[in-house]
Amino acid sequence: MRRLFAHITAGAIVVFARAITAVRGVWTGVAPAPTRRVYFANHTSNADFILLWAAIPPQYRRHTRPVAAADYWLKNALRTFIGRDVVRGVLIERAPEARNQDPVAQMTEATDAGDSLIIFPEGQRNMTGEDLLPFKTGLFHLASARPDLELVPVWIENLNRVMPKGEIIPVPFLCTVTFGAPIAYSDHKAAFLQAAYDAVLALKPETGDG
Amino acid sequence: MTELQILFTGILGLLLVATIIGHVLDEARPSPSVDNLVARINAWWIMVLALAIAFFLGRTAMVLLFAFASFNAMREFVTIAATRREDHLAVAAAFFIILPLQYYMIWMDWYGMFSIFIPVYAFLLMPIVAVVKGETENFLVRIASVQWALMIAVYCVSYVPVFLSLHIPGFEGKNLLLIAFLILIVQISDVLQYVWGKAIGRHKIAPRLSPSKTIEGFLGGVISSTIIGAAMFWITPFTFWQAGLMALGISLMGFFGGLVMSAIKRDRGVKDWGDSIAGHGGFLDRLDSLVFAAPLFFHLTRFFWMTNP
Numbered sequence: 001m002r003r004l005f006a007h008i009t010a011g012a013i014v015v016f017a018r019a020i021t022a023v024r025g026v027w028t029g030v031a032p033a034p035t036r037r038v039y040f041a042n043h044t045s046n047a048d049f050i051l052l053w054a055a056i057p058p059q060y061r062r063h064t065r066p067v068a069a070a071d072y073w074l075k076n077a078l079r080t081f082i083g084r085d086v087v088r089g090v091l092i093e094r095a096p097e098a099r100n101q102d103p104v105a106q107m108t109e110a111t112d113a114g115d116s117l118i119i120f121p122e123g124q125r126n127m128t129g130e131d132l133l134p135f136k137t138g139l140f141h142l143a144s145a146r147p148d149l150e151l152v153p154v155w156i157e158n159l160n161r162v163m164p165k166g167e168i169i170p171v172p173f174l175c176t177v178t179f180g181a182p183i184a185y186s187d188h189k190a191a192f193l194q195a196a197y198d199a200v201l202a203l204k205p206e207t208g209d210g
Numbered sequence: 211m212t213e214l215q216i217l218f219t220g221i222l223g224l225l226l227v228a229t230i231i232g233h234v235l236d237e238a239r240p241s242p243s244v245d246n247l248v249a250r251i252n253a254w255w256i257m258v259l260a261l262a263i264a265f266f267l268g269r270t271a272m273v274l275l276f277a278f279a280s281f282n283a284m285r286e287f288v289t290i291a292a293t294r295r296e297d298h299l300a301v302a303a304a305f306f307i308i309l310p311l312q313y314y315m316i317w318m319d320w321y322g323m324f325s326i327f328i329p330v331y332a333f334l335l336m337p338i339v340a341v342v343k344g345e346t347e348n349f350l351v352r353i354a355s356v357q358w359a360l361m362i363a364v365y366c367v368s369y370v371p372v373f374l375s376l377h378i379p380g381f382e383g384k385n386l387l388l389i390a391f392l393i394l395i396v397q398i399s400d401v402l403q404y405v406w407g408k409a410i411g412r413h414k415i416a417p418r419l420s421p422s423k424t425i426e427g428f429l430g431g432v433i434s435s436t437i438i439g440a441a442m443f444w445i446t447p448f449t450f451w452q453a454g455l456m457a458l459g460i461s462l463m464g465f466f467g468g469l470v471m472s473a474i475k476r477d478r479g480v481k482d483w484g485d486s487i488a489g490h491g492g493f494l495d496r497l498d499s500l501v502f503a504a505p506l507f508f509h510l511t512r513f514f515w516m517t518n519p
Contacts, residue, residue, distance in 0.1 A: 022285070022486060164295035169302045172285040174484055206479070 006085035013086065014054045017047070021162060021175035025055030028203070029181030030152055032057045036111050037150040039064070039179070040139055042132050042200055043120035044160035046072075051159050052118055053087065055177035065110055066118040069094050090117065104141045111146055121196065127165055132201050135193045143185045143192070153180040153196065155203035178203040213445045217390055218262060225254060253487045257496070261393070265386050270317065272371045272389075277313040282493040284309065284363035286483040290475070291355035296345035300336050300356050308332045309364050316368055319375045328365040333357055362471075362501055363494070369504035376508075378515045381447040391439070391446050391453075392460060392507050396500045399435035399461040400468070406430025420472045432461040447515055459510065460503040467502025 017023055025032070041052055049066035056064055070091035073083025083089045090110050092103045107117060119142075121135035143151060158175045180203045186192045232248040264271040288301055308328065315324035337353045373388045407427025415425045439457020443450045471494065475483065484492025494501075 022282075022484075024485070158289065161293070161295070164298055167295075167298050167302075169298075169306070171298060171302045172281070172288075172305055174285055174289040 002085060006081070009082070009086045013050055013082075017050050017054045020170050020172050021051065021159070023051050023054050023175045023177060026176050026178040028178060030150070030179055032060055034060060034063070035116075035150050036114065036148075037064075037116040037152050037182075038111075038139070038142060039116065039118045039152050039154050040121050040196060040200065041118065041154035041156050041177075042126065043122050043124070044126050044156070045163060046125070047163065048120065048156055048159060049087065049089075049118050051156055051175055052154060052177050055179075060116070063114065064116040064118060065090050067092060067107060067120075071095070071098075088115075103138065104145055107142050108145050111149060117142075121193075125165075131204060132197065135197050137189065137193065139196055140189050140192050144187060147185045150182045151185065151196070152182050153199035153203060154178065155180070155200055155205075157205055176205065178205070213384070213387055214265070214390070217387070217394075217445055221258060221394075225251070225258060228254070250490060253490050257487075265390075269371075269374050272374060273313050273317045276367055276371045277309065279493055279497065280309055280313070280364045280367045281305070282484075282486065283367060283497055284359050286492045286494045287359040287363050288356070290478040290480050290483070291359060292348060292351050292478075293355060294345060294348075294352060296343040297340050297352055297356060299343075300339040300353070303339055304332070304336070304356055304360050304364075308335075308360060312364055312368050313371075316372055316375075321375065324368070324372070328360050332360050336360070366501040366505055367497060369508045370500070372508060373511075376512060376516055378447050378511075379517055381515075387445045388447075388511065391442060391456075392504060393500065394442070395435055395439050395457045395460045396464045396503050398438055399431050399457075399464050400499055401431075402434050403427045403431025403465070406434070416469055419469050419476065423469075428465060432458065432465065435461045456507065456510065460507055463503040463506050464499030467499045470502070471498035 030037075039052060041048065049068065053061055053064065053066065065088045068083060068089040068091055070093045073079050073089055073091055083091060090106055092106060093099045093101075107119075110117060119139060121139045122133040123136040123138070124133070126133050139151075143149065155178045156175070157178070158173045161171070161173045162175065163170045180199055183195055183199045186195070228251045232244070232251045235244045236248055260275060264275040284305065288304075293301060312324060312327055315327060336356050337349075340349070340353050340356070370389055370392070373392070374385050376385055376388070378385075403423070404427065407422065407424045407430075410430070411424030411426045413425045414421060415423050415428050436454050436458040439460070440450050440454030442457075443453035446453050446456075448456060471483075475481065482491030483494035486492055487496060490496050
């Protein structure tokens with residue numbers, strides 16, 4: 001019953017996201033595929049993963065799980081329902097002292113079960129007006145634990161205009177989600193993270209004020 | 211058959227011929243431009259069917275259809291506009307208050323209000339809503355963008371269903387034909403300008419705005435759509451010459467509307483307004499000429515043909 005309800009809610013959320021943003025997946029570097037992937041994207045809004053999720057065709061969406069903050073998504077019953085049941089989030093405790101599980105182990109557990117992941121390597125929502133914040137190291141640790149995963153950079157455009165921080169009414173803007181070519185794993189941490197960072201930023205469309 | 215049935219049969223015939231030509235070309239010489247042509251024709255089918263269904267269902271459906279078009283057009287406009295987060299409330303008001311009110315007043319046929327609502331009330335309300343946030347950077351550009359979005363995507367588009375409220379003696383119950391005439395002339399003029407331009411176009415008419423538009427295409431398109439408009443006088447309350455003049459006005463406004471909208475696109479560094487209509491770009495790419503032609507055609511018709519109710 002709870003699963004059926006979660007399924008219907010997932011569909012409703014995607015329909016709503018489409019109605020407001022007419023979101024469109026632009027697959028410039030890869031095509032949608034059942035391959036186990038790590039989609040890593042820029043993060044400007046709490047709805048980022050919903051948009052990215054909506055841009056993935058439904059048959060693969062079910063096997064694509066966002067990695068999200070447990071302290072945010074387990075705060076109340078509604079968030080828990082959405083975070084855990086609807087989008088099947090891999091919920092990670094941000095504060096190290098509150099952890100009883102290793103975040104990388106939580107992620108590899110999901111990929112070993114055949115799922116793809118969505119992660120936001122900036123580690124927090126970007127409110128600065130900069131295009132992209134420096135990446136945290138989680139992506140590197142995940143990639144070195146499972147070098148066979150396909151690492152797909154993603155740029156989410158315009159969602160921060162739909163609902164800026166502190167606003168409660170979403171406003172319609174056209175949004176796109178651009179999927180770039182997978183990046184190669186390298187065991188040099190700094191170089192790898194820089195390459196990942198550059199790959200995401202390179203997907204930002206050059207329009208408007210630029 | 212009534213005029214409306216003849217008209218729709220004719221349009222369906224044209225589309226059928228176009229579809230067959232598209233398929234033959236695709237079989238004989240497949241190329242990206244043929245793909246684009248086929249995509250355009252398919253989108254035409256959907257647009258004609260949507261219009262036909264709304265025509266058939268009547269007034270409420272027409273109002274809803276164009277409210278939907280306005281919503282999509284305004285979303286395309288604000289997406290490339292220079293708004294900031296401080297304008298959020300103004301943009302939200304434009305979408306969720308002004309747009310529904312405008313179409314509601316059109317539906318209830320309140321001419322005295324809907325004809326001034328956006329140019330007066332919304333025009334003044336938008337900067338007030340935005341100014342209370344206290345952000346002055348680019349204020350004029352930002353707020354003018356929202357006002358333009360409302361004027362172009364809502365106010366001008368909403369003139370199309372307004373034709374249903376006109377009272378023209380001797381033309382009762384046939385106002386749908388005026389909408390059909392307007393849309394047909396605008397689109398035929400667009401298509402023929404393109405066709406003439408491809409066929410004999412040599413001299414660019416506005417190289418910085420729209421490199422594909424030529425003097426030959428402009429003249430050929432406007433003249434032939436004027437002739438077609440005159441020949442269609444029997445579906446309108448106009449005489450042969452009047453219908454020709456109206457079609458001329460519609461085609462000219464459509465042409466300059468296209469130029470203005472493409473100047474905005476260029477200024478903002480985009481090629482198309484969106485990509486919701488395969489082969490055509492966004493809603494505004496299809497509506498740009500209609501947006502400029504509809505208010506003029508409406509007011510000319512109202513001024514010269516409508517009796518005071």
